[in-house]
Amino acid sequence: MITSRLLSKTTVLAWFLLAAFAGGGAVRLCAAEDLKFQVQLVWATDDLKPPAGKDYKPVDPKLKSQLRALKWKNYFEVKRIDFSVPAGSTKKIAISEKCELDVRDLTGSNVEVVLFGKGKEVARVKQALPKGEILVPGGNAPNETAWLAVLKRIE
Amino acid sequence: MMDYQHQLKIQAYLDGELSGPEAKEVSDWLTGQPDAAALMTELRQTGEALTGFEEGLKLPESREFFWSKVSRGIQIQENRARADAQAAPVGWLIRFRRFLMPAAGVAVISLLALVVTRETGGGPSNPAVETSLADGGGVVYHDFSAGATFVWLSYPPDSDSSEEDDAGSLDQ
Numbered sequence: 500m501i502t503s504r505l506l507s508k509t510t511v512l513a514w515f516l517l518a519a520f521a522g523g524g525a526v527r528l529c530a531a532e533d534l535k536f537q538v539q540l541v542w543a544t545d546d547l548k549p550p551a552g553k554d555y556k557p558v559d560p561k562l563k564s565q566l567r568a569l570k571w572k573n574y575f576e577v578k579r580i581d582f583s584v585p586a587g588s589t590k591k592i593a594i595s596e597k598c599e600l601d602v603r604d605l606t607g608s609n610v611e612v613v614l615f616g617k618g619k620e621v622a623r624v625k626q627a628l629p630k631g632e633i634l635v636p637g638g639n640a641p642n643e644t645a646w647l648a649v650l651k652r653i654e
Numbered sequence: 655m656m657d658y659q660h661q662l663k664i665q666a667y668l669d670g671e672l673s674g675p676e677a678k679e680v681s682d683w684l685t686g687q688p689d690a691a692a693l694m695t696e697l698r699q700t701g702e703a704l705t706g707f708e709e710g711l712k713l714p715e716s717r718e719f720f721w722s723k724v725s726r727g728i729q730i731q732e733n734r735a736r737a738d739a740q741a742a743p744v745g746w747l748i749r750f751r752r753f754l755m756p757a758a759g760v761a762v763i764s765l766l767a768l769v770v771t772r773e774t775g776g777g778p779s780n781p782a783v784e785t786s787l788a789d790g791g792g793v794v795y796h797d798f799s800a801g802a803t804f805v806w807l808s809y810p811p812d813s814d815s816s817e818e819d820d821a822g823s824l825d826q
Contacts, residue, residue: 568797568804615803622792622805625784632801638808 533583534604535654540578540594543571543637543645553577562649565633571645581653594648600636602650612636612650628652656689668701697735 524601541558542549543566549555555575563574582602584590589603601613611625614636628634630652637647666672667680684691785794791808 502795562749565797565800565802567800568795568802614807619788621807623784623786624794624803624805626803634803634805636805636807638806 511517513546532583532618534652535581535583536602537579537651537653538594538600539576539580539582539591539647539649539651541647541649542577542640542648543567543569544575547573549575558649562633566635566647566649569637569645569647574647598648600648600650608652610634610652613636614648630654656687656693660690661693664690665697668694668697 539558539562541562542555546621553575555577558566558574558576566574568592580592580594582590582592584602584604585603589601592602594600597617599615599629601611601615602630603611603613605611605625606625608629610628612625612628612634613620613624614622624634624636626634628650632651634650635647636650637645640646663672663680664684667677667684674681684694785805787794787805787807793804793806795804795806796802797804
């Protein structure tokens with residue numbers, strides 16, 4: 500009899516704790532958090548070294564592996580910008596004097612990225628961008644090189 | 655015309671349910687009431703006729719055993735109800751638990767859905783992708799194994815400054 504009473508109270512307590520834990524977790528996750536992104540401006544080339552006078556560093560091996568679909572042998576990081584986007588809103592990032600990225604947080608891990616060149620919309624991409632994946636707007640540059648704007652989600 | 659009470663008295667008299675004085679009183683009254691006497695005769699004959707048709711109902715077990723089974727059944731039910739009442743938590747706790755069960759279920763499902771959505775990026779790594787390129791020569795390529803999406807533009811974003819710096823047509 501006592502055992503059954505105890506079990507009954509224990510069951511109620513377990514349900515309560517579970518509900519509190521799950522509810523708390525859901526509230527915490529639901530809370531609007533800024534999404535952190537990073538964009539790297541990358542120069543793709545077959546040259547072994549960056550241009551004279553530039554101290555561009557080679558990109559890390561992981562990124563280089565992710566860029567394996569491209570034909571170039573070496574990738575140098577020109578610039579790196581970390582930025583955050585408030586949940587559900589948009590952030591515009593200038594990656595160069597005449598090139599901007601507009602990153603908008605959609606539901607889940609989906610984002611909408613708009614690339615502007617000289618103030619005009621050049622491309623608009625809407626897709627999932629979970630951690631670990633990259634979105635790479637890019638194009639050919641003179642002398643068989645290319646420019647890449649590697650966008651990744653950090654958190 | 656005889657009233658209903660007198661009719662009942664006659665029936666009780668026939669059934670032997672009246673006490674001595676009452677029975678005598680009814681008997682005396684019947685002698686002076688031919689209608690009542692006729693009714694009594696009719697009731698007696700009807701009763702005798704029906705008695706002949708009654709089937710004797712016999713229990714397969716003795717009367718004492720039958721009623722002892724009923725008694726034991728009642729006792730068991732009472733004991734069970736008492737035990738349940740002692741084991742059961744108080745009323746508000748039951749109501750609270752009824753609320754908690756679905757609430758906890760919903761919370762767990764929400765938590766799992768949110769965790770999956772947040773941590774894995776919402777299921778498939780590349781769900782529906784919408785792309786629009788102002789550049790007619792642009793190409794979109796997904797390298798699923800590398801987790802990379804390339805948006806390749808034939809349009810050079812800063813071609814006018816590229817002569818100064820190959821890599822940094824975008825460099826400031």
